[in-house]
Amino acid sequence: MILNRENLSALSRTLKALVFEAKEGYTPLWPKLALEVQSNGRANYYAWMENMPTMSLWEGERQVQNLTAETFAITNADWEATFAVSRTDAEDDQMDLIRITALQYARRWAEHDDLLIADLLRKGFQQKGYDGRPFFGSHTVGKRTFQNASNAPLTREAFRQALSQMRQLTDARGYPLGFFLQKPIYLVVGPGLESTAYEIVGVPTLPLGGANPDYGKAEILVSPWLVEEYETYWFLVDGSQAIRPFVLQRRSRPEWVAKDDPENSDEVFKRNVLIYGVYERKAAGYLFWQLAYGSTGTGTGA
The missing domain is CATH 3.30.2320 (hypothetical protein PF0899 fold)
Structure with a gap:
């Protein structure tokens, strides 16, 4: 493969499609344990329910049952996953090797949401929930x-x-x-x-x-x-x-990033590798x- 802009762009598109399709093919555990919410800012603020809403006999005006005034925040974090493709492998059309690298990378990326929720389980005996007590305690x-x-x-x-x-x-x-x-x-x-x-x-x-x-x-x-x-x-x-005991909040859709231009990429110049990766903003935290x-x-x- 000649590493011109056209071929490198085609390689990036191929790897992106391969990685994103492989991620979508993974069956995660976290949806059974955590609530997924969209985030529109640096953090999401949650109010907890001291009393669950109940039905009551309607006498006079409605009895409005509110959440408590106390709130807690879960702040989004930046996450990245990056892998390198040898420039010589790309030049020599070693696509099977490149494909295996990309698929293994995709698997680790796909597992990350499960890992975030597993971390909440593992650390829940020390980390605190909304009431200021250890979540498990x-x-x-x-x-x-x-x-x-x-x-x-x-x-x-x-x-x-x-x-x-x-x-x-x-x-x-x-x-x-x-x-x-x-x-x-x-x-x-x-x-x-x-x-x-x-x-x-x-x-x-x-x-x-x-x-x-x-x-x-x-x-x-x-x-x-x-x-x-x-x-x-x-x-x-x-x-x-x-509701769920945990929350997985997403601030942005995953972005594909490529640093593979031999004329402009420091990684290609210094290490003779083409760099690809994803970037996303998200967070996991304790709810109920x-x-x-x-x-x-x-x-x-x-």
């Missing part, structure tokens, strides 16, 4: 205190106890929230706990025989990022509501702890 609602966290290892009893705890949540008035009562409920684990999760909710019969009363109570989601120091972590998420339960799995029992 102890929360005061009205005169009551609720826990959406523990250190119990994943067992059948721990699963049942977690489900029971989350089903008892109320708002500040004592009105039951009714969460974790309808499907889908997601049991999020790493590869190391997949078989344990499957024994609890994935098979119709118990190991020693008889019907499994927990069969189908949750859908198993395996996150590849719950490994090493996080391999014992497990989570429950109520996916039946219009009432829709998620987490355990580090580091304890000795439920």
Whole structure:
């Protein structure tokens, strides 16, 4: 390939189409756990609901039920992913090698949204939610205190106890929230706990025989990022509501960037490589702890 403007432009278009199509072909986990919203500024501001709206008998004027006045911000960040193509590979028409590089790059880019949400899960025992408390921890609602966290290892009893705890949540008035009562409920684990999760909710019969009363109570989601120091972590998420425990907000559509002109690109001059990449603005953050339960799995029992 002669590296003139016409051929380089064609190569850039080809790689862009390949990368964007590969990304669209990836099936992400995050839509089951997070709410996607569009952002029109540097940050989005969210108000939390201390009391969920309820129906009431209409006597006189309507009873307007508002969000609380408190808000919290989630600030967008700049993200980029960049890869290099050897100039000699392009000149020698090594398109199979270039294609493999672009596809691997596209895969990592496609996984990034899942990684952002997995990071919220992993760090939720330290990072704070809207109420100033660790997202997975102890929360005061009205005169009551609720826990959406523990250190119990994943067992059948721990699963049942977690489900029971989350089903008892109320708002500040004592009105039951009714969460974790309808499907889908997601049991999020790493590869190391997949078989344990499957024994609890994935098979119709118990190991020693008889019907499994927990069969189908949750859908198993395996996150590849719950490994090493996080391999014992497990989570429950109520996916039946219009809201989610996490948010993925997007400020801009992904932009394709090419630095491949031998006459103007410093990278071509210094390193003999053609540079391609994407740029986007987005952020992930915590919304409603009432829709998620987490355990580090580091304890000795439920």
